Amino acid sequence: MLSDYFPLLIFLAAIFVFGLIALFFPPWLAGARTTTAKALPYESGIVPRTTARRRFAVSFYLTAMLFIIFDVEAIFIYPWAVILKGLRWFGIAEMAVFVGILLIALIYVWKKGALEWGS
């Protein structure tokens, strides 16, 4: 039974070997010559003027997080919608509870001021 996975092992080994080749073969073939320009993040773009590690206002993260949470939860509604006819009132009731809890969360977020911007 374990032998069923032998092709997988070969596959893994192949990946590993290919990675090594891709990493070390070209420099060996072409030789490495480092210049300042090559070391830049964007070799062919605009010259950066400040560090990329800037602080963003926390509201960005907050909004993004809230968006993702509600977004992901909205996904549940799709499969529900597909079989809603079969579920009948039971399905309606269950979704009402689900959305109701989300609504409470929204009220909470709102009331706590997480949706205020820049005040």
Add this chain to the structure above:
Amino acid sequence: MSVLALLVLLLPLAGFLINALFGRALARQLVGWVGAGSVGLAFGSALAVLVQVAGGQQLDHTYFTWWNSAGFEIPFNLYIDPLSTLMALVITGVGFMIHVYSIGYMAGEDRGGFSRFFAYMNLFVFSMLLLVLSGNFVWLIVGWAGVGLSSYLLIGFWYERTSAVLAARKAFVMNVIGDVGMMFAAFVIFLNLKALDYGTVLQPDRIHQLPKGGTVITAICLLLLVGAVAKSAQLPLHTWLPDAMEGPTPVSALIHAATMVTAGVYLVARMHALYDWAPAAAATVAIIGAVTALFAATIGTAQVDIKRILAYSTMSQIGYMFLAVGIGAYTAGMFHFMTHAFFKALLFMAAGNVIHAFHEDQDIRHMGNVRSGLPITFWTFLIGTLSISGFPLMAGFVSKDEIIRAALTSTGGFVLLGVLALVTAGLTAFYMFRLFLTAFGWEWLGHDERHLHEAPSVQTVPIMILAAGAVFGGAIPVGSFLKPVFGESPAIGSAPFFGVAGLSILVAVIGFAVAYQLYARRPEMAAVVRRRLGPVHAMVEHKYYVDELYDLVFVRPGFAIGRLLRDFIEPRVIDGLVDGTAELFRVEAAEFRSLQTGRVRNYALVTLVGAGFIAGYLFFFVRPA
């Protein structure tokens, strides 16, 4: 009845809890009445139990299962039969009298001491009731240890006195020897009989599976006997009892005369089914009893401390009881236990009144003029003395006579023990009248000008009630009451009855006459006799040097070994080992701790390695089957 029985047990416990937790905050009177009242109510419940037991009921009721694990089950059950009912009645009845008496006797204590005293006393009554009512060995041992503890606490009640603390310690050590014996007995019983509850263990069918007189049954009985001997101050574990008189006098009356010290007698009687199957062990009980009776009586003749004389007389009387239960006369033993509780509690409490009157002086040679000052105490003490000396038709006479008769009419070498008992009876009359005549008696002829005051009625009324018991207690039909437990006692013709009775009256009269001659009529003769007896007298006065012997054989070598261990073994060997081990653990611990770097990546690595090991084990070591 199961509720009533539980009530008997729990009332003193409630009293203990109230006095222990809130005693300091309560008024003195309340403390006293809670202490005495709880025991009194327990007595009332015990009486209600008696009514039902007398009607032929018995009870072995399991209230809850304390422990049940893999077939090892310990229930909490109470075992109510005539024997335990009798014990409970005496404990609570006499206990109630003594508690009431204590309200007066301990009035001099400050509030903390007063409530502490009653809390301890109630704790004792609770433990003692647990001991006698318990239906299995575990709770018996719990009660057994509980009375040891409360006895220890009460002997050392005046903990500022060095002598009291030393006496308490001695009592505790001696009793622990007995406790260990009990525990081992329980182990052996469980190993061989696979149970610890009386209902199973004491079944004759089950016991008779063991060979009669075999090693196992004899070992069980002898181990139990170790416990009984220690608790009842019999030879050779008797030395703590006289010292225990350091406790307050009500304690001596309740614990070291009426109830706790008779626990050994109860134990043998309760286990009679075992002892009947181990004749050698039973004979040992009888021999220890008879020898102790005589031994203690002789010591009693030469003491001058009133409480110590009573203590030796207690040992001696319990010796009678041991003799009785050893030769199979269980009913007689329990009968004597009851009458002894009456007259000995009475004697102690009366002695307490006298000691108070003489400002805590306990030397009988300093006393006198008691009759005019403390008439009630005087007359009740006389009644007690007559009862213990075997004055005809007093309670003590009836019960003691039954024991002597049983011994003299029994077969084999026990007749010799009967003779010893008879001699002891004479000695008892002698030393008791020596005490009475010296301390209470004769000086009323020579005018004594001391003004003594009788104790308050809270102290005298209980004594008078007990005096009634000491006189008429012999009429209580204990024999027929206990018949369901021990069966019919062997019938004895009337000729030997009167013959033995006559003999014992005769020795009692001789004892009295000698005491009267030496201490009342011609006191100068006593000194002559003392001189003549010389070394014998010295030996008796020094209690046969048993304390000194134990000191030499056990205590000194013990200290020597202790010093050796302390000075050599401990610092070099033990400390070295312990320190070395500790050091090893510390080093190991420090190494493990160094893993705790506080860095998440290291933690994750450890987790990964651990998971890797598990995966590796499961993947490589566990090949497909």
Add this chain to the structure above:
Amino acid sequence: MIVNVNAIGIDYTTILPELVVTGTAILVLILDLFIPADRRRILALVAILGLLGALVASIPLWGHNKFAFGDTVVGDSFAAFFNVILALTSILTVLISPRFLRARQLDYGEYYVLILAATAGMMLLAAATSLMTIFLGIELLSLALYVLSGFARTQLRSQESALKYLLLGGFATGFLLYGMALIYGATGATTLRGLALVAGSPTAGGNALLLLGIGFLSVGLAFKASAAPFHMWTPDVYEGAPTIVTTFMSVATKAAAFAAVGRVFVAVFPALQYRWYVPLALIAVFSLFIGNLVAIVQDNLKRMLAYSGIAHAGFILLGVLPGTPDGLASTLFYIAAYAVMNFGAFAVVTSVGARGEETANINYWRGLFYRRPFLATTMTIFMLSLAGIPPTVGFFAKLFVFRSLVVAAQTANSGQFWAPLIVAIVMTVVSFYYYLRVVVVMLMTPEGEVTEREPVGASMGTVLAISAAATVILGLFPGVIFDWASTAAGVHL
């Protein structure tokens, strides 16, 4: 297409305790928005009422074996046993919280919401009979606890502890999920009922994927139970988190994790005991070693108790090793005992010292008997119990676990149970050192003048008195709880 909803067995009564707790959490969340800040005690009250409701709702589950929701949860004695422990722990936690939180300016309503959410997750874990619901329970309790660990937002240590817990917890969850995936791959089942069928077949012992899955599953659960070598987060998190959270976490999380361990290993995979015995025994032995040895050198009481918790995880795991209901009963008893005594010990730690200053250092405890006799007395009881000295409940907990190993060794007639047993006994002796050290330190005369004389407070006093009394009373009468544990341990699938 009509979906037959009834076929999956919808039965809300089986998860009523979880529903009540979740509902209470939502209620508290809403209430918090509308009540003024100085009346947040009401939130604690509502939370306690909800938990009491859950407690009551758990009792009808006793003695039943009701599977519901497509065999993903069950209402049985086992779940009820844990629901009661968890609800009581939470109630006690909430009782002592308001004072603690106010003293540290942490009095936010979200605290109660998170405690309730964690409790709901733990209850779900105890009732879970599917890999899915096990995961759901673990995540629900973990997420709430991550936040709670960092609840003292202004304190760096608290933040650090939360972050560490989150990162390492995520790491361990990865193992857990990977193990579940492997098990599903090997058996095609996610419900424990389905798994038990496969695991009972004779070929299961040779199924490497299944075994590997079980191995990873045990890693994930051992992490939550803080058993070595997956314990590394424990001391740091326990030390950094607000002490009241540590109190709750140390007791409840361990209980919930062992609920899952017990159900999975004893009910589902008893037939594979000969396979998982060595890994689990190693985890137990390792926990005993690490926990007890490192606890010796700790001078911070919170860290000391953290290592002691690791050691106790080892003791608790011992009862699982035989893979029998008898052994599981001793584990359940141990969990109940541990809940009482460890909660008490941590509760004392929260109330020593004044106004939130650092007090867990053992030097501060010198002479506590003279300053605060009540705290010192209760702490002594808890220390004696943790060390396993009769007549406290801790003694019987150890005794029952040891006994179950001896019984297992005799019935299986195999010597394999002796090694962990001997380690456990030796380590019990070692543990005396650090437990009794606390008692000794409390008896020593304090260095210098310490005038701290804070009143304990009615709620804390009550909680400590209850815990201490329970520690002693359950030690005097262990039979009752052990009977319950034995009933609860008879899990059926």
